[in-house]
Amino acid sequence: MQFLFTLQITHYKQYPPNVSKVYSYFECRHKKGAQFNEVVFFGLQYLLKRYIAGCVVTEEKIQEAKVFYQMHFKQKVFDEEGWRKLLERYDGRLPIRIKAVPEGRIIPRGNVLFTVENTDPDFYWLTNYIETMLVQMWYPITVATISREFKKILAKHLKATSGSLEGLEFKLHDFGYRGVSSQESAALGGAAHLVNFCSTDTVAGLLMAQRYYNCPMAGFSIPAAEHSTIISWGRNREKEAYEYLLDQFPTGPMAVVSDSYDIFKACKHIWGDKLKERVMERSEDSMLVIRPDSGDPTETLLGVIKILEECFTCSVNSVGYKVLPSYLRIIQGDGIDLCSVEKVSWSAENVFFGCGSALLQKINRDTLNCAFKCSYVETNGKGMDVYKQPVTDPSKGSKRGRLSLRRNSDGLIETVERGVGKPEEDMLVTVFENGTILQEYSLDEIRKNVEEDTA
C-alpha cells in the first residue's frame, strides 16, 4: 500500500517530452572533516522484500490512490492511466532495475551505493517515484555505521587492555528498543546493530534478521533486573531483592541494576559484603553483572571498579591491567555514546556496554548526508549525463552519467562516472529487476563482508 502513496505524484508531468529513461543513484555524500568517512551498506534487502518486490500494484490500490490524491491536490494529478498500463503490462510488478553494492560492504563516503533505472521507456516516471522509500535506507546504513564505529573503539581498548579481541562481539548491547520511533525502526536499527555485534535486547531486530536475512538467532541476552524488580521490595529490602535474584537465577549469567538508591553502597555493603559469599560461589558461566545506571559514566565506573577491586580478589592480565574475578563483571548502559565510550581507562575486559538512543535514534539523514539524485536521462533516444552543482553549496553537487563502483589499482574504492566504467570491474550487483529480487544476502554473509572489509 505505501507504494502508491509516495510524494513524487506530479513529477511524471514535469519531465521533458519524449523522455524514456531516468537513471538515479544513492550515496552518502562526502563531507570535509566528517566524523565518519566510510559507511556500512545494509538494509536494502528488507525494503525490497517488504515494499518493492512482487505485484505491488492492483486495481483496488489504483482506485484508492486516485480518490486520495484528488482530495489532496484538489485537481486531477494522479496518473491513473500510467499505473493501469503498468498493471496490465506487468501485472503490477515494477519495471525497474536496481544495482547495489553487496550488503555488509564498507564503502568510503562519496561513492555510489545503489542505482535505480526504469527498464521500460513508458515508465520513466517510476525511478524517482520510489525515491522516498529508497532514501529511507539512510537509517539502517547509519545505524550499522555507528555500531561499527563503536566496535572500532571497543576493539582498540579491548586489545590494549587485555591483549586480545576475545568477546568483542558481546561488548556493546543494544538497549535501544524503547528509544526508537517505531517497531519498524526497532527492527531495522536492531538488525543493523547485529551486523557488527551479537548482543541485544531489541527483539524486533532478531525477528528482522530471522525473516529477512535468513538468520535463526542473530543475537543473545541474559536475565536482567530492572528498577521495578528492585524497588518493589521497598528501600529497606534492597539486600533481600538482590539475594532473591541470586536464588532465582542460580546458574547462568545474571545482570542486576544496582543504582536504585546508592550504587557505591550497594557494591560495598551488599555485593561486596553481605552477599559476598553468594557472589563468590558463582562460576564464570554464571557471572554476576552489576549495572550502574546513573551519574557520569566514567566517574561512576571508576568508583564501582575501585570498590569491587577492594572487596574481591582481582588478577592482573597479560598486559598489566587488573581484571575482576571471572564471576563478576559490570555493564554500563547509561550515557554511552561514541565519545563517552572512548574514555575507557581500565581493562575493558571488566565491562560490557549498553547503548540506546545514541545507537538507534540520535541520528538523521544528514548524519551521513544521504542523497538520491538523477545522473542520466534518455530523451528522444539520446542519452545525456545530468547533475546538480549548486553555487550555494558545492558539497551538494551530484555525480553525472551512468555510474559504476570499482577498486582501483591502489586497492581504493572509487566511483566511475559518465558511463565509462568497465562492466567486469563493477562492484554493483543487480539485486532487483522487473519485480524480482535477483541476489540475496544472509546475515552471516553480511557479517563476513564487514569483517573482510575491516581486516
Ligand SMILES: O=C1OCCC/C1=C\Nc1ccccc1
Ligand atoms: O542489564 C543488562 O544486562 C545484559 C542484558 C541486558 C541488560 C539490560 N537490558 C536493558 C534493555 C533496555 C533498557 C535497559 C536495560
